[in-house]
Amino acid sequence: PVVFATSVAYIGDRWxxxxxxEITSLYVAGTVLGGFAGRFVSGVMTQYVGWREAFxxxxxxxxxxxxxxxxxxxxxxxxxxxxxxxxxxxxxxxxRKPLLAAYGVGFCVLFSQVATFTYAGLYLSQAPFNLGAxxxxxxxxxxxxxxxxxxxxxxLSKSRPQSQLLTGAVALGICGSALTLLPSLWLIVLGLAxxxxxxxxxxxxxxxxxxxxxxxDKSGAVGLYLTGYYLGGSAGAVAPAMLWNQWGWxxxxxxxxxxxxxxxxxxxxxxxxVKPQALIAGQRGKPA
Numbered sequence: 001p002v003v004f005a006t007s008v009a010y011i012g013d014r015w016x017x018x019x020x021x022e023i024t025s026l027y028v029a030g031t032v033l034g035g036f037a038g039r040f041v042s043g044v045m046t047q048y049v050g051w052r053e054a055f056x057x058x059x060x061x062x063x064x065x066x067x068x069x070x071x072x073x074x075x076x077x078x079x080x081x082x083x084x085x086x087x088x089x090x091x092x093x094x095x096r097k098p099l100l101a102a103y104g105v106g107f108c109v110l111f112s113q114v115a116t117f118t119y120a121g122l123y124l125s126q127a128p129f130n131l132g133a134x135x136x137x138x139x140x141x142x143x144x145x146x147x148x149x150x151x152x153x154x155x156l157s158k159s160r161p162q163s164q165l166l167t168g169a170v171a172l173g174i175c176g177s178a179l180t181l182l183p184s185l186w187l188i189v190l191g192l193a194x195x196x197x198x199x200x201x202x203x204x205x206x207x208x209x210x211x212x213x214x215x216x217d218k219s220g221a222v223g224l225y226l227t228g229y230y231l232g233g234s235a236g237a238v239a240p241a242m243l244w245n246q247w248g249w250x251x252x253x254x255x256x257x258x259x260x261x262x263x264x265x266x267x268x269x270x271x272x273x274v275k276p277q278a279l280i281a282g283q284r285g286k287p288a
Contacts, residue, residue, distance in 0.1 A: 012211030025154020043137015101270025107232035108263035114236035173198025
């Protein structure tokens with residue numbers, strides 16, 4: 001969470017206006033690659049070597065990537081005096097309706113992702129599929145589709161409202177979730193690919209919205225967004241269990257689709273279009 005919050009705030013400080021959407025999309029694409037690599041490496045290593053060795057390899061990879069970041073990433077300019085939110089006035093700015101809506105979208109985004117891949121793993125480990133740990137780890141290769149789609153979508157939508165990107169993301173996610181109900185492994189994999197791509201597109205739109213809307217409060221806003229985001233992930237791991245016991249995978253799909261629609265409803269009702277003049281003012285540390 002610390003890396004995530006720092007990265008999104010860094011993007012909002014270093015890039016301006018519509019470019020933020022494109023750069024945030026590239027950042028989310030990086031998280032997609034990391035999500036796939038972590039699950040693929042740990043799944044294969046666990047099945048053929050052992051889970052301890054899988055953790056050790058992940059630790060080495062994390063260390064190498066950390067050193068690469070230190071070497072390649074330019075230092076951010078020092079914060080200007082008076083930019084940070086102070087006292088109750090700063091809290092009120094962080095709790096504005098558009099930002100509250102973004103936090104709600106974050107909750108729904110990780111709820112959908114965790115619920116989908118937690119219970120899809122359970123579903124595919126049972127008959128008639130009977131996938132093992134390595135095969136389930138390889139299943140996360142569906143994330144790689146998002147590596148292509150998200151940067152392209154970010155470039156195409158950088159001059160459009162983030163709510164439009166979210167609308168496309170939700171449509172993609174629901175279509176993908178529906179495909180997983182068909183009794184074919186290949187169609188299920190395709191559905192998971194579309195569903196995960198929709199989730200990552202929604203993540204990119206929410207991050208870009210916060211980076212362009214929070215003004216001088218980006219760090220605090222991203223922190224609150226991540227609070228909602230990880231609470232959603234926790235709920236997504238637990239809440240579908242009740243439906244799983246009663247209705248199995250179709251019940252979980254219905255719940256995921258409901259939260260995807262909820263994220264869109266929250267955004268359409270709460271996200272105000274951000275005008276270019278407001279973006280520039282916000283980037284200069286003035287209330288937008």
